[in-house]
Amino acid sequence: MKRKLFKATVAGAMALSTGFMMVPTASAVGEGPDYGGNETINTSILTTYEEMVSFLKNQEAKQEHMELEVIGQSVKDRDLYLVKYITNPNNPTILFLTQQHGNETLNTEGALEFIKHLGTGKMKGVLDGVNILILPRLNPDGAAGDVNFSLEDYVADGSYNLTRYNANRVDLNRDHVSRIQPETKALHDNVLGVYDIDYMIDLHHQGTSSERDGELVSGSILYPTTPNVDAEVLLKSKQLGAVVFDAIDSKGWGHLGKYNGGSAETISRNGIAVEYGISTLLFEMRGMADHYYEPYVLGQKSNGYLIKQTVTTLDATVRAIADRSIENADTSFWDTLPFQNTRPSE
Numbered sequence: 001m002k003r004k005l006f007k008a009t010v011a012g013a014m015a016l017s018t019g020f021m022m023v024p025t026a027s028a029v030g031e032g033p034d035y036g037g038n039e040t041i042n043t044s045i046l047t048t049y050e051e052m053v054s055f056l057k058n059q060e061a062k063q064e065h066m067e068l069e070v071i072g073q074s075v076k077d078r079d080l081y082l083v084k085y086i087t088n089p090n091n092p093t094i095l096f097l098t099q100q101h102g103n104e105t106l107n108t109e110g111a112l113e114f115i116k117h118l119g120t121g122k123m124k125g126v127l128d129g130v131n132i133l134i135l136p137r138l139n140p141d142g143a144a145g146d147v148n149f150s151l152e153d154y155v156a157d158g159s160y161n162l163t164r165y166n167a168n169r170v171d172l173n174r175d176h177v178s179r180i181q182p183e184t185k186a187l188h189d190n191v192l193g194v195y196d197i198d199y200m201i202d203l204h205h206q207g208t209s210s211e212r213d214g215e216l217v218s219g220s221i222l223y224p225t226t227p228n229v230d231a232e233v234l235l236k237s238k239q240l241g242a243v244v245f246d247a248i249d250s251k252g253w254g255h256l257g258k259y260n261g262g263s264a265e266t267i268s269r270n271g272i273a274v275e276y277g278i279s280t281l282l283f284e285m286r287g288m289a290d291h292y293y294e295p296y297v298l299g300q301k302s303n304g305y306l307i308k309q310t311v312t313t314l315d316a317t318v319r320a321i322a323d324r325s326i327e328n329a330d331t332s333f334w335d336t337l338p339f340q341n342t343r344p345s346e
């Protein structure tokens with residue numbers, strides 16, 4: 001049976017009316033609201049595929065340095081877009097990948113916000129030192145709920161549901177070796193195999209109940225953990241993580257744990273590091289937009305700080321690469337950063 005929620009709290013209604021960019025409060029992270037049956041989870045405030053495409057085309061028309069490329073199509077024939085800022089081929093290049101899992105949405109919202117920033121004076125000079133590739137929403141079918149299986153037990157209200165899987169019910173982040181799905185094939189054939197990429201951040205969302213030092217985290221990070229990764233690639237991955245940790249954990253709303261991930265190379269964090277020598281970082285933000293498993297779903301009152309977390313991450317890393325300060329980033333924090341644990345339920 002599909003859970004329907006009509007119990008919108010006053011705060012929830014306020015969050016709805018103020019939209020995405022509600023200013024987060026300092027305490028938002030630790031005890032930020034989760035779903036728990038108390039809050040409306042409405043998917044209609046998220047950017048649809050059509051809105052995203054028209055935004056990207058609009059930005060391309062406005063921005064001198066931005067170029068938009070269609071790198072392939074999803075199972076349901078949606079174009080997959082790559083946003084490119086390539087000013088000097090000799091500069092290092094970073095790729096930001098979002099929404100391999102369709103129900104992990106706010107990283108895409110943040111990436112779109114960041115694309116807008118790249119067209120403003122704020123980022124003046126940064127593009128002289130770094131090439132930036134952004135692939136927003138690799139899984140547009142799952143994000144639109146346009147899939148070949150039922151989502152009737154998913155919890156979100158709204159005109160559609162969102163799922164982790166692509167239309168064929170495949171987890172794209174387990175398809176990086178065999179590349180059977182058109183989305184992963186397009187990423188490898190037309191992005192990873194074509195551009196000379198140095199760094200990649202793979203942006204996801206995790207459950208709502210992970211904590212570090214007894215406080216709920218705003219996210220978690222991890223470098224490649226396969227034994228087959230080159231030592232230099234691993235070091236640069238840890239430096240990428242150091243830049244992100246320094247930028248996020250110092251914020252009132254930021255609190256990061258170490259993600260406890262495996263060594264399988266079917267996962268992008270491991271497989272892409274080994275196959276292409278790209279230094280990778282997994283970043284898992286707190287909570288998902290929709291799921292059949294309720295404890296994974298986060299109320300939209302947290303959207304403001306989570307979107308800001310993505311924008312801050314992208315901004316900090318491109319700046320650290322552009323001025324080469326990333327090469328001196330201190331990776332020793334990794335030795336003491338604890339793995340996050342799941343808060344026991346009450």
Ligand SMILES: [Zn+2]
Pocket residue numbers: 100101104203204205
């Ligand atoms: Zn994910």
